[in-house]
Amino acid sequence: MESPIRIDVSLLPPATRHDTIFKAYESLDEGQSLVLAIDHDPQPLFYEFSHKYPKSFGWDYLDKGPEKWRVLITRQQSITDRIVADLVMEDLSLGKVFDAYGIDFCCHGDISLEEACRCQKLDINEVLVAMKKKSGPGAFWQPHFEEWSVSLLIQYILENHHSWERHTLSDIEDLTIKVADHHGADFPNLKKVKELVGHLKYAIIDHFFEEENELFPMILKGSKSVELLKEIEKMKVEHAEVGAILTDLTLLTNNFQPPQQACSSFRLLYSKLGEFKQDILQHIHLENTLLVAKAVA
Template sequence: MIKTAVLDVTQIEPRLKHPTIFEHFDALEQGESFIIHNDHDPRPLYYQLLGERGNIFTWDYLESGPETWQVQLTKPAAEAEETVGEIAAKDMRKAEVFKKLGIDFCCGGKKTLKEAIAELGLTEAQVKEELERSAAAGSGQATHDFDSWDLGFLADYIYNVHHKYVRESGPVIEQLAEKVASRHGAVHPELFGLAKGLKELMAELYSHVQKEERVLFPAIKTLERSDDPAQMAFGIEGPVHMMEAEHDSAGDELKALRKLTKDYELPVDACNSYTYLFDKIKEFENDLFQHIHLENNILFPKALKLEKERLSSAGAL
């Protein structure tokens, strides 16, 4: 942090002027600035800074002579790097690339791409190549521009597509897992753990979607319809964070099931039911990832932003 907001270099010994200015600049945090006060145009300093520090500053004349020159020297705040969730929200083709590479863009969607790459031991060049290939190839199927949808419409889509899928497929998978465990558990005891884990996961998801439908989704729709915060029974930030925490929990449970089954590797003695069970679980996992992605990376952030705008315009902030 610098000691002064205005540095009067007219009071500094000539040979120390530039070194002193450099010291002040180097001490700046990103987003901070100070003003150089001088009795002549300090333009030569601009070129020296550019040569020795690079293009990492802004130079704004506040006063340009003839007797006094003042320049505001700023070290701009670093632009926030996009998260994998934000990248996936803007382009589902890139989401497919993330899925292919094993990059978690739903529960792990708040990580930057660099962080996700480092965790998986991938290279930036490899990921960049895959992303560029997806953009060049386009998509073989129509994709929805979820990011442009109204919040209420998106919430209804999640309910009609993903919530209903959970309720319809969950019981089928639970029953099938119990059946396969009873028939093959003696040879493959991990199936008992799989059946137990699926039962617990489904119970949590049934409760989760019910809370979204009864509490959070109606609140988001009310927020979108009215610019009067007084009509909100409660703020949505708390419920949103609760739902995100439950998403993380579901993601962790799915990872544990994958580890238990060695990524759903079928044994040589797998029957048709065994094979069908693993196919259904993988299908369920893909749907749940899309479900969580739409909420964590699109619906919830946009709803929180809208609530903040509503409260700010009402003078509540």
């Protein structure tokens, strides 16, 4: 048997770790594994894997701290290639979802989820979302944030939201410039989109800097000072500013719906902007509600 790839991210900056791990994972063939070494419990990463690769990866701890954690991560068959009968066997609650969509998981359940959706002319993404809602704990993206420690929550925010939003925003900015330069004459809104994306970038860079260097360290130290409350208020004001820019972008882009004649880069830009908005709204919600509640408790 081929020995697994080894990857140690302990010395990498936190913001780049998940990207490095996902790139390594995606370079694996089905059935291949990698051994991840890291300096803390990678539980948030497990949840991100569950979200990105539902029911299609193996996760086995080889060492569980206290200084070093090692996990054997195995690339398995993608969920869309899995046999529907097997999926129900693993998680009975999925039977109800398949029933609702007319997917036979009993007598004719020996076909892949993708094939079953094709036969029934179903949108597989819609089915996956319904499966995600119904599936049992741990199978999909169902983190119980309220049970997490404040340090785990901050680690999750940094490694998932801050990291992903930073590099996605940079991609969006490049794409906006390209699309606005090429199509700005035909679609005057693009000039304003470019301007708003610029504002968004600066607002977010400043905001992340403030959180990472002021607010989060204060929370991690267990501070309950007046300064902490001021930082929290500042965070909420900045969230509202980012929210306002996103509202303007939503209106300007007709809720990120590209015009019919839009080229593929134009479509990609709107799709990435919509995705970015969803991610940052979850991120803000997590900080404004759960993180604040845990910090001041």
